[in-house]
Amino acid sequence: MAQVEILKKKSTTSKENLQTDRQTGQFPRTRMRRGRRTEGIRNLVRENILETRNLILPVFVEEGLDERVAIKSMPGVFRETETSVVDIAKTAQKEKLGALMLFGVSHHKDNTGSDSMRSGGLLGRMVSRVRDACPDLVVMADLCFCEYTDHGHCGPLTKSGTVDNDATLENISRQAVIAAEAGADIVAPSGMMDGQVGAIRDALDGSGFDETAILAYAAKYASNFYGPFRDAAGCSLQKGDRKTYQMDSANGDEALREVALDIAEGADMVMVKPGLPYMDIIWRVKQEFRMPTFAYNVSGEYAMLRFAAEAGALDYEKTMMEMLLGFKRAGADGILSYAALDAARILQR
Ligand code: PBG
Secondary structure, three states, X not given: OHHHHXXXXXXXXXXXXXXXXXXXXOOOOOOHHHHHOOHHHHHHHOOOOOOHHXXXXXXXXXXXXXXXXXXXXXXXXXXXXXXXXXXXXXXXXXXXXOEEEEEEEOOOOEOOOHHHHOOOOHHHHHHHHXXXXXXXXXXXXXXXXXXXXXXXXXXXXXXXXXXXXXXXXXXXXXXXXXXHHOOOOEEEEOOOOOOHHHHHHHHHHHOOOOOOEXXXXXXXXXXXXXXXXXXXXXXXXXXXXXXXXXXXXXXXXXXXXXXXXXXXXXXXXXXXXXXXXHHXXXXXXXXXXXXXXXXXXXXXXHHHHHHHHHOOOOOHHHHXXXXXXXXXXXXXXXXXXXXXXXXXXXXXX
């Protein structure tokens, strides 16, 4: 009661207060709960909405498998075979997902990742299988070398053991052309090499693929949240870490520079990765550049939720939908998520 009186008194005639009053009103005339009273009213004033077209499903395709294999650290996610990936793609198309992002799990690793640069290799094969089976599905191909090199780094190594930036540009450009030839709508370089977007744009244009789009993993952090992915894609590092090419999680301004460079080099869309611990970066990137902006809700984020749900601590479906909507509120136009199909099914019902 006393507090009501105080608030009433505060709402005086000073110019400043009137301004605030007009913008936000004041208790007790203003009661925010009126906007939340019924489901109908809540629907009416809702600001953000998640749609299936906002969801991009990452899919692992392993060569040489007879049957799809469950990934222990990511309950509900499988390494698909080169046949079962077609079923997943058809389901994704039926559920009207925004796109599929394909990752290869190679059995032909060497020190450069050469399998991904030849036309009969896994990268080209998986893209064309999905392309042929689902002409209307948007197909994205992740471009990187960690899934194809025996040392697990995202490009060939120099003598001192760091990734050779400029040699990687040549190689990743070959990957881009292979993926485009196979029918990828969008190529997504994730290696965090300087100049990779420009090199890929030149290579695509030089090979007649000026219509193939580039989604740049523009602000990709050296993150512990990739743990389950490295297990899933079989790309754990033999030695070292990725801190000389992926970003330091302490930095925000640097992400804006990374994004600006990628846009200048010809990126059509940009991505922030991981998602949950980098919501501020998603927001800043969207506000600053107004580009199609995607968030990668990575393997560790998915695993946290799954295992918490298995332990009975969280409701998987409800928490997952809240998390995905959070990305939209932060400014993401789309979200790459291992829960994309689950979310789509929930949205359809
Ligand atoms: C490859 C790549 C990684 C992820 C996507 N592409 C792993 C890494 O950079 O170590 C991680 C995705 C995830 O954790 O879900 N460069």
